[in-house]
Amino acid sequence: MKRFLSFSLVLTMIMVILAACGTQTGGTSKTTVTIVSSLPRTGSSKGQTDTIVNAIKMRLEEDKYAACNGNVEIKYEDLDDATAAKGAWDETKEAENANAAAGNKDVMVYIGTFNSGAAKIAIPLLNKAGIVMISPANTYPGLTKEGKGAEGEPAVYYPNGTRNYTRVVPADDLQGAAAGNWAKELGVTNVYILDDTELYGKGIADVFAATAEANGIKIAGRDSIDSKASDYKALMSKIAATNPDLIYFGGITQSNAGQLVKDMRAAGMTADKVKFMGPDGIYEQAFIDAAGADNAEGVYATFGGVPPSKLEGKGAEWYNAYKAKFNAEPEAYAAYGYDSTNVALAAINKSCDSINRETILKNVFATKDFDGVLGKWGFDASGDTTLTQMSGQQIKNGAFEFIQVLK
Template sequence: MMRKIAILIILVSLVFSACGDDKEPAKVDNVKIAVTLPTGIEIGQDMKNAAQMALDEANGKAGDIQVELLFFETTDDSGNPFSAEKEREAATKAISDSQVVVYIGASTSSEAREVIPLLNKADIAVLSPAATAPGLTKPGYGAGEPGKYYPTGRHSFFRLVTSDEGQGSTAARWAKELGYTKIYLIDDTSDYGIGLTGIFEVTARDLDLTVLAHDHFNPDNETPETYAETARHIVDAQPDLVYIGAYASYGGIELIQALRTANPDIQIMGGDGLTEQDIADASGSPLNNIYATSATLPGSGLETQAGISFVDKYQSTYSKPPNPYVITTYEAVKVALYAIEHAESPTRRGVLDKLADLGDFSG
């Protein structure tokens, strides 16, 4: 008799469980977007302003859902604005907050490599305004890339810029068109710097340009004296052009100033890391006349009505034109809001599904 009662209880429990599965999922009224930025430098604060502007224009909502931006700082105690450790700390906190449904950040390739796998396991999509390493999304660049960044087997990283394979190869072709034939390469040992200069080097050799050397410097360890020594070594090699894979805000300006002190006429080219606002604001003629490519359009290149309106509004609000990565940060928030509003459910998985199949979205 006891056995029959036990079986009956189990059957009743299963029936009620099945009925429970038919219930509508709980309505979500509030979600968060995690945003990581190097607000310790000017461009980071500008990007934060743009992110907030995008949310304010939507009245703080994605459809009927209230949205909060949860900001995290990526500048560490040593002054590195793009600390992979700080990015990892931010990602861990975002994962632990159940209201976070999407992550905007991983602005550099080093930071992206650090956090994409963590967030992938948590079904949190990553929208990066600036990470350009090709191996984050394409095979053939590093061992196990890009699969090792996606332990679930599902891609969850989306960038709003082109990759360095475009920048590096375009820069090499540009150097040849300008008539430069002897190139000295130097990178800052970051994933970005190494990858960018590596692609430039391969293309340059294919174009029969002479690569005099591929050198490295580490902003964490440099002093004015070591920058000067590196610059003298480069100048002694007598290159037509120095190609720099580095960030202006973290060692790039110091290296350029040292080079121009050693030889005021030395020609310099770099990637989008040298298009940061910092290099335009830094005083002194050594920072003039530098060639640089960009992974995205500057504000002056936006020709749509929406783009022109954004540039005008940003400039009138902050009394300066938006940096290219201000634009991509603004757009990242707009994309995230669209995905939250139009997802089947505004959950982590729902938002990821929508970002993977965005459909018609007009930025």
Template structure:
């Protein structure tokens, strides 16, 4: 067998050439454009926050990490307080300021919590930067609602720069009340966390429930820092509801309420719990315990389960996410993906590294193929889709009950 010896200078030439390839490829790009993200990445939000981050990364990967000749870079920020592990207004404001101060930053993909959006929306609005949420559902962010001056108080320039590619709580809360009626519940006690999202959706549920003929036997707000709800739940049990509706997210008391309902025997007495999409996470099962949630908890969430998404876009997201990360996409990951692909599409149509042109392209989004179907943004920045699903926790998983609306049972 003949052996080959390669001259050292040839080896060095090969090494230098291979080392230069990424540089040459990078030089083909005009430069970099950045997408900033911001949501909690600590405490109870670690699973959800991580899933959303992965979904954004996957969307960028699907775009080839390039748009309009520029390399896409994602800058992930955490808007949670290291003290509480929950979103913090001061931190969120700092994150938004970082984004607008970066000349390469084109779009702010944020936030998860509706209350956090109240903080950052005026900042990005003044800067003329588009903001696309991954999960905000409070209606007042885009249309007149509870607070005086909404939504104008979040738009100091008077221009729409904020978009959401999923239905808001005026749709979800009403659909949840219809689901309660369809399931045969008659007497409902409502709880909320007194935050923008939780109270907002609880109020919509209460209004629609009354319109549908359900009896609202009580409505109480609680502080998210509370961990002992036994006195309140004893009061709830005394008025004999057969459903407790809770306007909560994972880190604002929802799991604790459910766990203590189990401990006080409410579930054994036939009472059930229903909550909104802020509880649509495996963390609910983990924190409230399977013994408490199984067969006792209903949750609403925008659209279909991720493994039943009907479009090619949705199917690709599900298959590639599962293959890449070796797990199911949870909660809001699918809408983090959708927020990113519609953003990249607008950047492509804008064809330039220009915040104003990208913002205008987002406003003009029409008939875009998303994960559940085609959608457009209306004059308020909202999607025109109204998909809403009902789920029940069984065998420690969210089992799909069916599509619902204010006028439709599953």
């Protein structure tokens, strides 16, 4: 037994040494650009981020991991900003990823983050390093827009004064407003608003509240929930006493949205009496799984774009290609991951003469009238997408179904 152990130890050592040699001899004089993505790859966001990473890899494979006529080699690293213990993104992990990217001189594009709170941490770190960020999913307005977030935003995120952050999805000030208008269209007169106290959730609930009020919808009450609580029976009893016809929850599945809906139904607020609406943070299969299909039935969700299956032109082609390649439906943000990679590659191809962080950053920001899978779009000076199309969906027969385009 002992001999076997030492034998296998020696064997593994030899293998490790061989493997190390292998990577060393493989190096060539080609310029290398590393694209990293930092997304929550553990926890219940994994379903979403799996399809984003699939889309990123799909786009890179189309160009055979190369740019500038083969003179630049593209490498891709899939970083995880979540921990298993938390089941969601984690501050220290995100900072670790951003610092690792800043420290590696080959990293020139940072695709991420998924959660707006994580972006708050990553942007300043990458800003100092001059690395461009392209987020496929952040929607908190304060990251780019002045006067739409807290005081001092967004300047606090850009310590060296130049912008380095772009996003392919429209921000929440648009999505919250679209939800407020949709509620009016659905005939809502009395709404109870909840949020999860997080940057994304509270921000979107604030915008929703303002729009709903402007639309003449009565606000029955406003509460922030403790997203770690085991149940919300008392809260739901309080809400039921105010007789709302809609509960709006600004938050994500991981903030216990499923439990909220469960306890709401248990408190007698059934789908035919009281509607439940949330932002794109609950627009995923994980939400239906957490709430249970019976409870989730009839829930409304807005999304800062259109679902993959409703894309047109190039988007429809991409959707079919994705389904053929991975044999699965892409989740909502996959197309955004694909177009993030798309503009990154376009910017690298425009920077062939001087491949460095600065030129690529400049060229990403210069994206105008880009013909991607999301339509014709570009970035404005603050790094926001020019796309404004939104959509509303409802859970029917245990799955999200596209209802209408929102404005």
